[in-house]
Amino acid sequence: MTAGAVLVFSATAGYRHASIPAGAAALAELAERQGMPARHTEDPGDLRPDALAGCAVVVFLSPTGEVLHDRARAALRGFVTGGGGFLGVHAAACAEYDWPYYGELLGARFDGHPPVQPADVHVHDRTHPATAHLPAVWRWTDEWYDFRAGPAGRGVRVLASADGTSYEGGATGADHPLVWCHRAGAGRVFYTALGHLGSAYADPDFRGHLGGALRWCAGAAE
Structure with missing residues (x-):
């Protein structure tokens, strides 16, 4: 791939x-x-290393289940720790449960969700390029993921959280991060739990969210 390219990976071995x-x-x-x-x-x-050498960012777009063989796992780990960007979107938290490094890389593991419904997203950091354009309280409709454990204590920068009182059926509680980023070796890692609905990808606010995440993961913006 051309230098500075983006590779979007979305293999599924579970829910698609x-x-x-x-x-x-x-x-x-x-x-x-x-x-x-x-x-x-x-x-x-x-x-694989020769292909990833030309990439700026690898995006995991809602992969599910165990979808990587050992060679792919080693290549992804080397890419990120060597300075590449990694962007996980929505069900990226539902993949590679038997690979401990992936859980550390992403920062959380999916545990469940209530039905799709609107809720309030509290945007904590309005300086990051992925969230700077959003209002402090963003009303959004999505599939609100609960996690087995949140990213707290892992050196992450939490950018936005769900307001658990604004929707029904959530199990995470008051401390419910949805969007965060951190460094892994020399690389940049960003995760957003949003993006269940196809209509989200035509929404200007959500597209701005993803575009800012790409820029940050590529090292083009702080």
Whole structure:
């Protein structure tokens, strides 16, 4: 791939989100607007050192289950720790449960969710390029993930959280991070739990969220 490219990976071995095609198209458009050619794949063989050497960012777009073989795992780990960017979107928290490094990389593991419904997102950091354009309280409709453990204590920068009192059925409680970022070795890691619905990827606020995340993961913005 061309230097500074974006590789979008969305293989599934469990539940498959119908929003993946819309998400892949949106991410490609957002990346290319920033001068980063993009490619979508579901082949773990594309996660290999020679291909990743040309990438700025690898995006895991709602993969589920155990989808990587050992060579792909080693290549992804080397890419991130060596300075590459990693962006996890929505069900990225539902993949690779038997790979401890991946859980550390992402910062959380999916545990469950109530039905899709609107809720309030509290935006804590309005200086990050992924959240600077959002209001302090953002009303949004999504699938609100509960996590087995949150990213607290892992050196992460929490950018936004769900207000558990604004929707029904959540199990995480008051401290419910949704969006965060951190460093892993020399690399940059960003995760957003949002993005269940295909319609999200046409929404200007959500597209701005993903575009800012791409810029930050690529090292083009702080």
